[in-house]
Amino acid sequence: MPNTIIIGSGSYIPTKVIGKEYFMDSVFYTDEGEKIDKPNEEVIQKFVEITEIETRCYLEEDEFNSDLGYRAAKEAIADAKIDQEDLDYIIYASNFGEVDQNGMTNFMPSMSSRVKNKLNIKNRRTVNYDMIFGCPGWVEAMILADTLIKAKKAKLILVVGSETLSRVTDAFDRNKMIFADGAGAVVVQATDDETVGIIADSTICDNGPELNYLENAPSLKKDEDRRPLYIRMHGRKIYEYALKNVPDAIKETIDKANLTIDDIDKILIHQANAKMDYAMISRLFKLYGRTDYDHAVSPMTIQYLGNSSVATIPTMFDLIRKGKMEGQSFKEKGNIVFTSVGAGMNINAIVYRFP
Template structure:
């Protein structure tokens, strides 16, 4: 059976750098719809201490999610060295689709269809899908691409993750400081080389009481009459769920690949909250009886880029692969992990091995 390998990657990080000072004039409400009676500088500093997010990137006026995806995709296609007409599928991971500047989501036509149009692909057999799967959407899109490639239905697939969360956050919610915008993309194809590429994956969907840990809801300010829905996050519930379930899911996938944690060179985990990510990786190593580990195994971009949801993992992959992330690199023949947790609640994980002669 052929194996699925990444032959090109790209990302787009918006130019607008948003620091804590951007929120100094904000009015914040708590989950009980009560105004928070604390100085904003104190709220912002406490937020940084918990999440480590000091900066985030916001989309420019006049840009849309599909524009970010286009820029990342053009890089990935060029890096792959293929003609765009050779792409058989476009799978675009998103949560809110093509959000306009009023903050209204739009899914028709799909983001993947919009991207195909902007790429100028004429091939009518190039099929487009949107993957709506919470923050794990890009990893799940990669898993779907692997299935399509191994089934023989495709030769080249463009897998994109893009989001413009700055347009769907409640101005009165402290959690808006977490979210950011961006896009990442890869081109995947098949190879006959053995034991390379995607060698194991797993997905878990807990949709019982966990269903509403991340959802859409009205503004926390009851006097706000804007008839819109915003991201609503039950942070403590998400933290507890992720810490309990994500390490086990990662270990399950490593076991499925017949590997040990010592065989893993990098863990690219969704950049949701630095404190939570550190806790999950620490818990993973404890499952192997290891108390201390080299933190370089789990790179972090959240401090400067914030949480761009489906874009965090492919963005980080592209930056490391192209030598643009200080102190981080991939080694030919090494194993890395892609993993994420998010709305649903959904968890997924992929073990990927680079070919011995390239990354």
């Protein structure tokens, strides 16, 4: 049975860097719709203490999601040194599609078909496919790519994760400071070597009471127009859910690969909230009887890139792979984990071994 290896990667980080001074004139409301009667400097500082997000990146006014995805995809294709006409699939992970400057979302045509068009791929057999799966969308797209390759439906696939969350946030919600824009992409290829590439994966979908922990909802300011919908995050519920479920899901995937935590060199976890990420990784190590761990095993970009949803993991992978994250690198034949949790609620994880 063929396996799936990454042969190229790319990313695009928007050039507009947004610091905390950007939010100093904001008016914040609670989830109950009450105006927060505290100085903005205090609100923002508390936010930084919890999330560790000092800066984030926004796309320019004349840019769109597909522009970001195209740039990351083009770089990944060049890095892979392939003919893009040989791609069997383009899988594009996104949750809001082509968002305009007014926050209107658009999935027609699909994001994958838009990026195929921008790449000027002429091959009619290059199939475009969109993955809408919350923040775990890029990881799930990788799992789908691996499934297609194992089923011998494809040999070469472009997997993109791109999002422009700055255009879907409520101006009156403190959580808008979490979200950012960006894109990451990889090219994966079939290999006959079953000992490398994606050697294990798992996905969990809890869509009962957890369904609306992340949702689209009207502004927190009650006298605003109720028609526009914005990303709404119920932070406490997500935090409790993630701590309870994500470490077990990661361990299950590591176990499926017949490995232990000592065999894992890096854990690339979705960058949603630094406090939550630290807690999840700490709990994972406790499942193996470890009370402490080297924090270098779980690299962080959230402090300066914010939460760009589906783009966070492929962006971080590309930065490390190309030596652009100080003190971080991948080992030849090393094992890494990709893992994420997000809207749905959905959780997934992959164990990947480098050739």
